[in-house]
Amino acid sequence: MNKVMLIAGKELRSYLTSPMAYIITCIFLLISGVFFVLYLTATKYADTSIQGFIEPLSVFGLSNIGNVFLPLFASILTMRLLSEEKKIGTWELLLTSPVKDTEVILGKFLGSLGILVCMLVLTMYFPLMLAIFGQPDMGPIWTSYLGLFLIGSSALAVGTFTSSITTNQIIAAVVSGGILFALWFVGMVSNVLPTAIANVFSYISLSSHFSNFSVGIIDTKDIIYYLSVTALFLYAAIRSLETSRWN
Amino acid sequence: MIKVRNLTKYYGERLAVDNISFDVGKGEIVGLLGPNAAGKTTTMRILTGFLTPTRGDTWIADCNMVTNSLEGRKHIGYMPESVPLYTDMTVREYLAFFGRLRGLDAKRTNHRINDVIGLCNLEEYVDSIIGKLSKGFRQRVGLAQAIIHEPEVLILDEPTVGIDPLQVSQTRSLIKELGKEHTILLSTHILPEVSATCGRVIIINRGRIIAQDSIENLSAIVKGARRLRIEVKGPHDQITKRLQRIDGVKKVSREGNYLIVESPIQIDPRAQVTEIIVKSGWTLLSIETVEMSLEDIFLQLTAKDKEESDSE
Numbered sequence: 001m002n003k004v005m006l007i008a009g010k011e012l013r014s015y016l017t018s019p020m021a022y023i024i025t026c027i028f029l030l031i032s033g034v035f036f037v038l039y040l041t042a043t044k045y046a047d048t049s050i051q052g053f054i055e056p057l058s059v060f061g062l063s064n065i066g067n068v069f070l071p072l073f074a075s076i077l078t079m080r081l082l083s084e085e086k087k088i089g090t091w092e093l094l095l096t097s098p099v100k101d102t103e104v105i106l107g108k109f110l111g112s113l114g115i116l117v118c119m120l121v122l123t124m125y126f127p128l129m130l131a132i133f134g135q136p137d138m139g140p141i142w143t144s145y146l147g148l149f150l151i152g153s154s155a156l157a158v159g160t161f162t163s164s165i166t167t168n169q170i171i172a173a174v175v176s177g178g179i180l181f182a183l184w185f186v187g188m189v190s191n192v193l194p195t196a197i198a199n200v201f202s203y204i205s206l207s208s209h210f211s212n213f214s215v216g217i218i219d220t221k222d223i224i225y226y227l228s229v230t231a232l233f234l235y236a237a238i239r240s241l242e243t244s245r246w247n
Numbered sequence: 248m249i250k251v252r253n254l255t256k257y258y259g260e261r262l263a264v265d266n267i268s269f270d271v272g273k274g275e276i277v278g279l280l281g282p283n284a285a286g287k288t289t290t291m292r293i294l295t296g297f298l299t300p301t302r303g304d305t306w307i308a309d310c311n312m313v314t315n316s317l318e319g320r321k322h323i324g325y326m327p328e329s330v331p332l333y334t335d336m337t338v339r340e341y342l343a344f345f346g347r348l349r350g351l352d353a354k355r356t357n358h359r360i361n362d363v364i365g366l367c368n369l370e371e372y373v374d375s376i377i378g379k380l381s382k383g384f385r386q387r388v389g390l391a392q393a394i395i396h397e398p399e400v401l402i403l404d405e406p407t408v409g410i411d412p413l414q415v416s417q418t419r420s421l422i423k424e425l426g427k428e429h430t431i432l433l434s435t436h437i438l439p440e441v442s443a444t445c446g447r448v449i450i451i452n453r454g455r456i457i458a459q460d461s462i463e464n465l466s467a468i469v470k471g472a473r474r475l476r477i478e479v480k481g482p483h484d485q486i487t488k489r490l491q492r493i494d495g496v497k498k499v500s501r502e503g504n505y506l507i508v509e510s511p512i513q514i515d516p517r518a519q520v521t522e523i524i525v526k527s528g529w530t531l532l533s534i535e536t537v538e539m540s541l542e543d544i545f546l547q548l549t550a551k552d553k554e555e556s557d558s559e
Contacts (some may be wrong), residue, residue, distance in 0.1 A: 006348055
């Protein structure tokens with residue numbers, strides 16, 4: 001566990017000393033801020049907001065955006081995680097140190113999760129503003145954050161995996177973007193399919209599990225889904241690391 | 248300290264290491280010598296647990312690196328050929344990370360950092376960003392990283408490649424210094440490196456060991472011949488002809504301004520050579536016996552190895 005935290009700390013540090021994490025966070029905040037405003041005005045409650053009642057819909061809007069954009073940002077965040085180490089060769093030092101493969105992957109993943117948490121915490125000024133100028137229902141807001149955290153961690157796990165299979169960061173980002181898009185897309189397709197298949201599709205979709213969180217429902221089914229995606233891809237990353245020893 | 252038995256590694260179809268076995272005893276400095284693509288790096292990567300062998304076993308400090316790699320890796324300090332570094336870290340941060348990763352506590356890590364920067368002459372640069380250091384200093388940081396956790400075994404892949412001559416000699420003396428406390432296996436394709444640092448050499452070519460012995464013994468094995476280098480003023484063609492007539496001289500050849508006289512080791516033609524030259528009225532400027540260089544040994548051994556495998 002110690003070594004996991006050591007690697008996570010090193011990863012977090014290298015995120016914070018390179019411009020990448022800042023740029024991603026800025027763009028994420030910019031986009032989610034713009035959509036927050038758009039949703040707020042679109043719901044027409046903005047005019048009466050000062051003393052009025054603000055629907056959680058405005059935060060619902062934010063979380064909808066988050067659930068679409070967050071996976072893509074996650075792909076960019078994780079693309080260098082392992083591929084860069086492979087490319088510059090520090091990989092070789094990491095794998096010849098007395099550290100388990102699992103510890104390497106978990107450490108890397110937790111490092112990127114740290115940045116994701118920072119990104120989410122920075123968006124909290126949206127609910128804060130709502131709370132100052134209105135009386136929003138905080139329940140759905142917190143569950144939305146939980147949902148964003150879970151969907152984000154699934155996306156980071158996918159990114160960790162794709163970063164472990166290549167030395168090219170761009171390929172890592174594109175492949176994880178592709179996997180995430182596919183997982184998101186099956187949810188949309190499920191609307192036009194016969195019920196039986198649609199149920200399967202919507203169950204494996206990243207986006208359909210999010211809707212409960214955004215309206216304030218915590219369903220263990222959804223939590224387990226996101227945790228399984230995370231675990232599956234982290235496991236795949238560990239295996240891919242093992243495979244590299246066989247070359 | 249290092250034990251290798253019947254080690255074989257295939258990359259897909261390509262055979263990189265072919266059934267090699269060797270030992271490195273405690274406190275030895277052993278050179279793994281071979282041309283590029285001979286299998287040196289692959290061997291080292293298997294020894295450090297970075298790669299798994301196709302067949303065979305390796306032991307580091309009595310830990311089997313195939314079945315118990317995690318334990319074995321604690322005893323290894325490794326510097327890969329490319330000297331990989333986190334270029335956005337300072338030297339101190341980098342060393343601290345690997346110290347902690349290899350199981351030192353915070354206090355011990357700090358203590359060791361002070362030790363190794365002293366040893367590797369990095370005092371001035373300990374708080375510099377690694378990316379801004381020159382190649383020679385990066386090499387030292389790589390070496391410092393390998394010894395930070397006081398491993399019993401040091402594995403250094405081409406430790407002096409790409410640095411300037413002064414730094415090369417500094418690195419070599421550092422390696423010799425480290426050899427007092429560590430068992431060292433280093434690879435190189437530069438021949439003088441082996442004679443400058445190693446007590447024993449393992450020559451490897453196309454995945455196979457073609458010779459392993461102390462440097463003195465190796466030269467004795469291949470020697471069999473005495474070589475005299477003569478500098479003489481006079482018509483070289485005539486001199487060559489005259490010298491060839493001496494009993495026992497096998498060959499006289501020109502090498503730049505010198506003549507090389509080869510004879511079996513039992514025969515010493517020096518007296519006759521000088522006599523002939525002086526009597527014929529030529530001027531003898533110098534005469535010396537030349538030791539066979541490692542380069543010659545190497546060429547001869549690889550050529551032999553090639554002949555044998557060709558005739559198979």
